[in-house]
Amino acid sequence: MSASMHYDIIGVGFGPSNISLAITLEEEAPGTRCLFLEKEASSEWQTGLLLANSDIQNHPLRDLATPRNPRSYYSFTNYLHEKGRLFEHLNMGLYYPYRYEYRDYIKWAAEHFNGSVHYSTVVSGVRALAQSDSDARFEIKTTAGKTYTCTNLVVGTGRTPYVPPVLSGLSRDQLVHGAKFNNILGRLNAGEVNSVAIVGGSQSAIEIMIYLADKFPHVAVHGVSRKFGYxxxxxxxxxGEVYFPGFVDLFYSSKPEHKQRLKDDLNLTNYSASDADVLDELYRTLYRDKHFGNNKLKVHNSVEIVSAVTVGSKVSLELIAAHSDENITSLEVDMVISATGFRDFGPLAHQELCPALLDSVYPLLEKDEVGEMRVGRDYRLALEGLDGLGLYLNGLCESSHGMGDAGSLSLVSIRSKNILDSIKQLSTANATSANLMKTEA
Known part of the structure; x- marks a missing residue:
């Protein structure tokens, strides 16, 4: 393997987590030989949900750099300054910035690292190789036939979208995950989709309902939720202290049963719930729809989806009311939007044991009795017999590290610092080991 293709660090994915890592490397470890591989043509953020007037859900100063380094060039505040919009932004009095503006901030930060990123690059496989203790490395292959190696691999690909099993049999033309909602805008504009069911109780589900009601008068919108109300x-x-670094320590060190209690206690901080302004807007939209007799918006609450099948060009959903085993209704729509979140790591049906990217590495990982990967506090996965390699999960570890790893940007900069510090320690340990081997020789 050519030395020019070997790197100290390779990051797979170049979304917020690995962009923050690139910033941390520039500021705290300049000269590190690193490369990032991103399957998309550019670094984007939440492109599927950039709806009009939607905002972010974390404080804007919990950005890609500020919590780690308040003086960073890559802060959201400096982005506004660089774009000449700082005073106008402050004058609006927004607590949460618009989502599209934060998308632009993330893209602006990413563009400073174009020389270290290969875009439109799909990783097809990862292997851990070790001809000797001093020659351990990861081998990363792409669909374009290129091969790279590295000592430290950082996986920042984002979590796998979750679709309930009852919906999984629907075709791609009839089902879309909420995170990819914008992918169907062309069909909506063309009038190909005239009725939609939005499954789930998340803020994304409600934002989609409001957007459809506002922008597509011809579309009948059905909200389907297991709960009594949104x-x-x-x-x-x-x-909100779940997004403090200290909470990560508390959660990580807790016993499994205590972690589960924390998850239950804190569920509404992030799941199946929405901000007050969005709930109020949906309720007003429903009120106006009813008043004017449009009958285009309907909420089906306290229901379970019993089945979802294709009937001609439609999707037929059978719904059973939670308060009655016999109250079954049928709902026919052109498309279903599954606004149902993402998979976490674990052995349960709605979870996954490891990222698909690491399938070939999974047998080498240290695991517990149910096959769940053992993740270190520094986000490192331990590889049996390959102590010199660093394998890290960046933004994927909610099951082990808590809500801060559940897609929020709040801790990305602190997590990047944790990963870099671990890589530095590993590098020092490897150098010490190599010197000992030379001395013994």
Whole structure:
């Protein structure tokens, strides 16, 4: 293998987590030989949900750099300054910036690292190789036939979208995950989709309902939720401490049963709930729809989907009311949007044991009795017999590290610092080991 293709660090994926890592490397470890591989043509963020007037859900200063380095060039505040919009932005009095503006900020930061990123590059496989203790490395192959090697591999690909099994039999023309909602805008504009069911109780589900009601008068919109009503997100400053670095320590060191209790207690900080302004807007939209007799918006709450089958060009959903085993209704729509979140790591049906990218490495990983990967506090996965390699999960570890790894940007900069510090320690240990081997020889 050519030395020019070997790197100290390779990151797969170049979304917010690995962009933050690139910033941390530039500021704290300049000269590190690193490369990032991204399957898309550019670094984008939440492109599937850039809806009009939608905002972010974390404080804007919990950005790609500020919590780690408040003086960073790559802060959101400096982005506004560089773009000449700082005073106008401050004058709006927004607590949460618009989502499209934060997307532009993330893309602006990413563009500073174009020389270290290969875009439109799909990784087809990862292997751990070791001809000797001093020659251990990861081998990364791409669909274009290129091969790279590295000592430290950082996986920052984002979590796998979750679709309930009852919907999984639908075709790609009839089902889309909420994170890819914008992919169907062309069909909506063309009038090919005239009725939609949005499954789930997340903020994304409600934002999609509001957007469809506002932008597509011809579309009948059905909200389908297991809960009695769409719920208010827990925005208490006390529960907001789940996004503190100290909470990560608390959660990580807790016993499994205590972690589960914390998850249950804190569920509404992030799942199946929405901000008050979005809930209020949906309720007003429903009210106006009913008043004017449009009958285009309907909410089906306290229901379970019993089956989802194709009937001609339609999707037929059978719904059973939670309060009655016999109250079964049928709902026919052109398309189903599954706004149902993402998979976490674990052995349960709605989870996955490891990222698909690491399938070939999984047998080498240290695991617990149910096959779940053992993740270190530094986000490192331990490889049996390959102590010199660093394999890290960047933004994928909610099951082991808590809500801060559940897609929020709040801890990306701190997590990047944790990973870099671990890589530095590993490099020092490898150098010490190599010197000992030379001395013994």
């Amino acid at each position: 719920r208010l997100k827990d925005t208490s400053p006390f529960t």
